[in-house]
Amino acid sequence: MKGIVFFSAITLTLCFPRFPIPTMNRILLAASLLASSILPASAATALNGSGATFPVPLYMRWASDFQKTNPNITVNYTGGGSGKGVKDFIANLTDFSGSDVAMSDAEITNAGGNVLMLPATAGTIVLAYNIPGVQAGLKLSRNAYVGILLGLIKNWNDPAIAKENTGVTLPNTPITFVARADGSGTTAVFTGHLAAVSPEFKDKVGTGKSVTWPVGIAGKGNDGVTALIKQTPGAIGYVEFGYAENNKLTMASLQNKAGNFVTPTLESGAASLSSVTLPENLRAFITDPEGVNDYPIVTFTWLLVKKTYTDAAKAAAVKAFVAYGLTAGQAVAPQLGYITLPANVVSKVQAALATVK
């Protein structure tokens, strides 16, 4: 098609001398048209992805770094949410997708089984708060944070909170819990942890990307929640660690399964990951890690890629991009607030990636 257009354009320029273009320009034009139709167009491959908003900053960084060494491959990743990523992937709108929640068995069937779920990075979810006069590092026991979310603890000076925080003056301020108004992988991971910790929570609220909270207000996206926490004295809400850190929110230390209070850091998150053994399908939910220094709420985020691509160039490009992310890409992760994958996880993911055709 392209060729025909070029050919007729050349014919037009050379054979219709009355067409008002100066002769010299005419020859140049013909030459350039010829050149562009004969020379192979640079083999540019564009990969399009969508999905989870949580790893957007990281994937964008990977895409721009990757393109510097692979100028022929352009990677586009847009957010929109884990659910959108999975939907787009099933509808074949994307070459790869991102999701904070691994696909369910039903979703895998809908995708014709042609999907590999590759953990690409990991992050922690933190409880960030805005209590006038209280610095970072407020200790929240499991009873305390579940109680706040269930609406059983209504004030910051409640004995259940004060018990673990001797020396901290807690104000008599009502607690405003801030949740996500939109469906979100963050909510799914967070409620997954809470349900594992508290049977009462599992019974009353349950788990999922969008749940009904017994108390509080809600904002759209990590940024919406972050803004609400910042502007509301007495607020506490859940956001991804990266967002909390970039926005300088004060984060609570949470009690883990072993009973220790752990500050959310990249190290404590990495500790939680090290205790996970990935199954064959690389789908692991860490609802309540057991290590002594493990931060309790941590999750992988997955890249969804096809097992078999119809376009060999796309397959090669996807493999190259993910391989980059698993090696050099892991090194930049901590700068952006993401946890570097443990070496044993990386080698498993690399083995799975090698099977992509």
Place this chain on the structure above:
Amino acid sequence: MGGNSPLTGSVSPMSAEYRRRPDIFRAICLFASILTILLLAFIFGEILIKAWPAISKFGLGFITGIQWSPNRDIFAVLPVLIGTAASSLLALLLALPLGLAIALFLSEDFLPPAIRHTIRFVVELLAAIPSVVYGLWGIFVVIPLVQKYGTILSAKFGFIPLFAGPAYGNSLLTASLVLALMVLPTITAISRSSLVSVPYALREGSYALGATRWETILSVIIPTAAPGIVASSILAFGRAMGETMAVAMLIGNSQRLSWSLLSPSNTLSALLANQFAEADGIQVSALMYAAALLVMLTLGVNIAGEAVLRHTQKATAGLR
């Protein structure tokens, strides 16, 4: 209009010839208006089709139930319906007296015309501010105010369910206050033009009978302009119900039943805006069901408004 003006009095042979031709302009207009109706029918039909799984599954329980739990496939919108109606009504209640007062002030000659035009321009400029800017303004100005004075209010008058604590900044009251400002230009502009169009002879007659200016305004001008004022309120109410962005930023997005104005709430449009992107399965149908309800509500308000308008027109017909 007299029937014997040179323009309408005689029919020239040219225009008689012209009238025999098919009227293309009329055909285009007819086509456009039918297309508009079809478009509305198509949109509503499409919403109903997409909503059908939820309509057949939840039925009327969708409207009377109070729980919206996507993770358990339980969907009902009573708290959201109440939030929609309450925030819009409250906004109208706040905006109508203010808007009418501004309209009166601008339609009478209290001030030199130049200043009146400036004020009118500024008020109508409020309509040009994007919704998201109102939302931001609400976040930085109204929320802290509502939180501060709401806490005091709930401490003093908390025994009245409307002011029960704890007072949230993101609340029904905050959303209503900002909505009131957003619908103010609608009320002012339409009320003003209907006040201005009250025949001057009526005023003169009223003054001639010895009425003072305020007696004239209250018992002659406002009743005469009532249809326009009612129309402005209905349009404002419709706008408040459909308003999305600013409300989603301010209302707290929580679908729990509460009497308190200081509690977070939710509206249909905010619910749709927040949850559509990530919804799947029956949740999409449930959201479509909610969208159908929103369309029916706005349609109902407009029909009711039309009825009120006709009624008041009849009632004040003698004054014209």
